[in-house]
Every structure is written in structure tokens, then in C-alpha cells.
Amino acid sequence: MTETANALTDAPANVPVKHEIYWRDTEPVTAGPALREDVHCDVAIIGGGYTGLWTAFYLKQADPSLEIHVLEAEYAGAGASGHNDGFMTPTIGHSLxxxxxxxxxxxxxxxxxMVGRSMLELRRFCRKYEVDAELEPTGYLQVASNRNQLRLLERDLDLIEQLGGQQSIELLGAADARERVDSPAIVGAFEVGGSLINPHKLARGLFRVVRDLGVHIHESTTVTAMRRAAGGHVLTTPYARVTAPKVLLATNAYQHQFAAMRRKVVPVWSYAAVTRPLTDRELAQVHWPDREGFVEAGNFIVFGRLTAENRLLFGGGRANYHYGRDMDESRHIDSPAATAALRGVLSRYFPQWRDIPFSHTYGGCVAITREMVPHVGSAGDGVFYAHGYCGNGISVTHTASKSLRDLILGRDSVYTNLLFVNGKERGFPPEPIAFLGSKVVTRALAVQDRYPHLVRAQIF
Known part of the structure; x- marks a missing residue:
């Protein structure tokens, strides 16, 4: 018997691994009934995730008389909003x-x-509306596990200084970093402002707040067609139609299903693994006093955090694109190769916990744009859109929703002039070029992670 096993006789027995989103177990959901009667409204929003719900929230605050209907195919927060990894960060897109x-x-x-302001406002929102999103305002550590990654941290600190960032940010050496998270893998780190959160509970809490403001949210309501007609746009659902002069497309990784957005965004699969809850004795084996999460520097980041239940969550690694924008969970939610890689990450960072079993292993889709920054804007004729948060959407969706509010209301504001609003958006090539190109880019990014001094790789 290993030393670890001898020391942990109070650990619970192993249970079968679920290939399901862990966060959904923390608050079970029964989707609401489908829309059954035709309606006319001022604004129709397709998608009940963060983007759609925050936009409805800010529109209703700006003009309480607006009649707003949100149409969601499953339940509010069922997509990336509810199954991301719960890092509330200032990151926009992929790379500073x-x-x-x-x-x-x-x-x-x-x-x-503006995104930094959103992080503060998100905390205030949870307090004001008593949303129990398990928010921990710990910040997180950007970490290096080798010399190449240390150079990336030094570069990022220089860039943060260019942006007028906190003067107190310093690069911690291995000893100081391990006072924060005692992992033998960490050779350097610096702290970034942010929070850890339960993304599913945030989405469900936001849903309740928006519903209580008088926004009509129809779960179990798939939009099957959209056409222009007198009085605006007509959205067809299985049992009813919605007519509105203004429509927001807010389905993120599913946005490619709209013809106008077909080549603007692609879904890639990202994976996570979650352990059973750690016992008190297990927690005591690692000095981690402030419980902040950590993110390893690189293109294919890996990251780790503790949940409110004291489970370890690890995620990241290579993100895969499947031919034809395949998002079929029955085929891709379980990836033994990704799980094995994440087991290796856990063992590398915390060898004393290497044998703790996973309770959940799963994948979900992240929306990527060619520029690796979000796309937010107006498509003309009363149609608006937002997608492509590149795996960093908790804070940015909040900011983008203020941009959408002002666009929909016809305002010219600081939010409508942010760098990701109505920009020059390039599309991805058609298949099979998109699929083959994804393989080339994946390899190029992997090479750059190994040799970060090379020229920055570009998506397609």
C-alpha cells in the first residue's frame, strides 16, 4: 500500500465517474415549458445564456416599458455559460x-x-440580488512551470505595465509562489485580479433576477427559422411564432447555425476533470491558504482550482475542432485522451493527490473567432449579435451586454466603441479547409508553446 493510501484511510470510497457537467449537480434544473402562443414584442433574444440574460437585464433597467422575450432551446445557462470552469478574469479573447x-x-x-468594472459589478450584483454563485474574490495566479513560461510571464507583466496596470504586481519566484500554492510544478507566478465562481449557479440566479424584472423567458423553445416580414422579424418555434422589430442572436458556440454567422465562429471542445471532495486530511497536505485558482502560461493553457465543495477541478489542454462544427455531446463529451492528460496535470502539480479519483470528466464547446476576440455588433435591419468569447466569457459577456443594450437602443457610447464592437471581422474558410487548417494551427500553437520566442501563430 502506498504512503498516500495509508495516510488517507478516512477518504470516501470510489464512485463511478460521470461524463456529465459537474456544475449541474450543484443545482438541479427542470427546464420550463415551451412557448405555446404567438407573441409580438419589442426585442426578441435567441439564447438564454449570459449574453442574452445580461442584455435583457440592462435593456429592462434602461427602459422598463420594453417587452422582451428570451427564447432558449434547453434551460437558461445550459450552454457554455453554465459549464465553463468558473474563472472570472479580465481576459479579453485569448492573448493580451x-x-x-x-x-x-x-x-x-x-x-x-471596462471588463475590470464588470468584475466589480458582478460581485455587487450577487450581493444585491442574493445570488449564491459561490463567489470567492481570491484573484488567481498566472503561473510558470518552466523557463519558457517564465519568459511569457515577464512579457505579460511588461504589457500590463503598458496598460497602466497595478504597479504592485511583481513576478514571484518559486519559493514565494509556493507560499501561495505549494506545488512543485510552479517556478514563478504573478497575481491577477478576479474571482472564482460557480458558473451554473450564476446563470440560474441571473435567470431568476431577469424573470422577476418582467422579462419573458421561454425555456424548451428552439428557434427553427427566422425571416423578415411586416412588423419586423418572425421567429418560428415548434408551437408558436415571435415577431419583433429587433432580434439579438446570442447563442455563442451555436451561432454558426445562423446563415449570416456560419463562418464567423467555430466551436472547439475543451475538457475538464473534477475529483470527489477532498477530506480535511487531504486538504492539509498542501499549503493553499487563499484557495486562488491558477492558470499556466501558454497557448494551450491548463488550470486548476478548488470548488466550494473542496473538489479539485483541472481543465484545459489542446482544444479540438471537429469536422463540420460537430457539437454532438454523445460523441465528444467523454475524451479518454483528455482525461489522461488532465490526470497528468494533477499529478504534476500535486503528486500527493495523484491517486484521488475523478468523479466527473467532461467536455464542452468554446466559441472561437478568427481574430481570437469576441464579435459584438449590428448585422443591420434590426439584427444584433455577440459570440466568440474564446473561453473567457464570464466578465466579458457582462461588458458586451452593455454594448448590445446601447446598440439596440441606438445610443453612441463608450461601450459601442470598444475594440470588439462592429470591428473588421474575418470569416473562417469553408470545409474541408477549416478542418485541415485547424490541425495546422493546433500544431503551430503547440510549437510556439514549446518555443515561445517564435513569431506569434495566427488562427488560419
Whole structure:
């Protein structure tokens, strides 16, 4: 018997692994009834995730007289909003260096300041409306596990300084970093503002708040067709139609199902693994006093955190694109290769916990744009859209929803002029070029992670 096993005789017995989203177990949901009668409204929103719900929230606050209907195919928060990994960060898109290179320092600085404001407002929202989203305002650590990643941390600190970031941010050496998270894998780190959260509970709490404001939210209501007609746009659902002069497409990774957005966004699969709850004795084996999450520097990031139940959650690694934008959970929610890789990450960071069994292993789709920044804007004729948060959507969706509010209301504001609003959006190529190109880009990004001094890789 191993030393670890001898020390942990109070650990619970192993249970079968679920290939299901862990967060859904923390608050079971029964989807509401489908829309059964035709309606006319001022704004129709397709998609009941963060983008759709926050936009409805801010529209209703701006003009309580607006009649707003949200149409959701499953239940509010069933998509990426409810199954992400719960890191509330200031990150926009994928890479700070790419953002500054593309848009310049001043526009990047403004966008980051608005997202930073959203992080504060999200905390206030949870307090004001008593949303129990298990929010822990711990921040998180950007960490390095080798010399190449240390150079990436040094680069990012230089960029943060360009943006006028906190002067107190410093690069911690291995000893100081391990005072924060005692992992032998960490050789350097710096702290980033942010929070850990239960994304599913946030989505469900937001749903209840928006519903109580008088927004009509129809779960179990799939939009099967959309056409222009007198009086606006007609949305067809299985049992009823919705007519509205203004429509918001807010389905993120599913956005490609709309013809106009077909090549603007692609879904890629990202995986996570969650352990059973750690015992007190197991928790005591690792010095982790503030419970902050950590993210490893690189293109294919890996990350770890504790949940409110003291489970370990690890995620990340290579993100796979499947031919034809395949999002079929029955085929892809379980990936033995991804699970094995995440077991390796757990063992590398916390060898004393390497044998703790996973209770949940699963994948979900992340929406990616070619520029690796979100797309928010107006498609004309009363149609608006937002998608492509690149795996960093908790805070950015909040900011983007203020942009959408102002676009829908015809306002010119700081939010309608952010770098991700009505930008020059490039599309992905058609199949099979998109699929083959994804393989090339994946390999290029992997090479860059190994040799970060090479020229920055570009998506397609």
C-alpha cells in the first residue's frame, strides 16, 4: 500500500465517474415549458445564456416599458455559460499581446478597464440580488512551470505595465509562489485580479433576477427559422411564432447555425476533470491558504482550482475542432485522451493527490473567432449579435451586454466603441479547409508553446 493510501484511510470510497457537467449537480434544473402562443414584442433574444440574460437585464433597467422575450432551446445557462470552469478574469479573447498588437495600447487599455468594472459589478450584483454563485474574490495566479513560461510571464507583466496596470504586481519566484500554492510544478507566478465562481449557479440566479424584472423567458423553445416580414422579424418555434422589430442572436458556440454567422465562429471542445471532495486530511497536505485558482502560461493553457465543495477541478489542454462544427455531446463529451492528460496535470502539480479519483470528466464547446476576440455588433435591419468569447466569457459577456443594450437602443457610447464592437471581422474558410487548417494551427500553437520566442501563430 502506498504512503498516500495509508495516510488517507478516512477518504470516501470510489464512485463511478460521470461524463456529465459537474456544475449541474450543484443545482438541479427542470427546464420550463415551451412557448405555446404567438407573441409580438419589442426585442426578441435567441439564447438564454449570459449574453442574452445580461442584455435583457440592462435593456429592462434602461427602459422598463420594453417587452422582451428570451427564447432558449434547453434551460437558461445550459450552454457554455453554465459549464465553463468558473474563472472570472479580465481576459479579453485569448492573448493580451495579440490584442495590443491588433488594436493598440489605448484601445486595449479602455477595453480592459471596462471588463475590470464588470468584475466589480458582478460581485455587487450577487450581493444585491442574493445570488449564491459561490463567489470567492481570491484573484488567481498566472503561473510558470518552466523557463519558457517564465519568459511569457515577464512579457505579460511588461504589457500590463503598458496598460497602466497595478504597479504592485511583481513576478514571484518559486519559493514565494509556493507560499501561495505549494506545488512543485510552479517556478514563478504573478497575481491577477478576479474571482472564482460557480458558473451554473450564476446563470440560474441571473435567470431568476431577469424573470422577476418582467422579462419573458421561454425555456424548451428552439428557434427553427427566422425571416423578415411586416412588423419586423418572425421567429418560428415548434408551437408558436415571435415577431419583433429587433432580434439579438446570442447563442455563442451555436451561432454558426445562423446563415449570416456560419463562418464567423467555430466551436472547439475543451475538457475538464473534477475529483470527489477532498477530506480535511487531504486538504492539509498542501499549503493553499487563499484557495486562488491558477492558470499556466501558454497557448494551450491548463488550470486548476478548488470548488466550494473542496473538489479539485483541472481543465484545459489542446482544444479540438471537429469536422463540420460537430457539437454532438454523445460523441465528444467523454475524451479518454483528455482525461489522461488532465490526470497528468494533477499529478504534476500535486503528486500527493495523484491517486484521488475523478468523479466527473467532461467536455464542452468554446466559441472561437478568427481574430481570437469576441464579435459584438449590428448585422443591420434590426439584427444584433455577440459570440466568440474564446473561453473567457464570464466578465466579458457582462461588458458586451452593455454594448448590445446601447446598440439596440441606438445610443453612441463608450461601450459601442470598444475594440470588439462592429470591428473588421474575418470569416473562417469553408470545409474541408477549416478542418485541415485547424490541425495546422493546433500544431503551430503547440510549437510556439514549446518555443515561445517564435513569431506569434495566427488562427488560419
Amino acid at each position: 499581446s495579440a490584442l495590443i498588437h491588433r488594436f493598440g495600447t489605448e484601445r486595449a487599455k479602455l477595453a480592459y478597464s
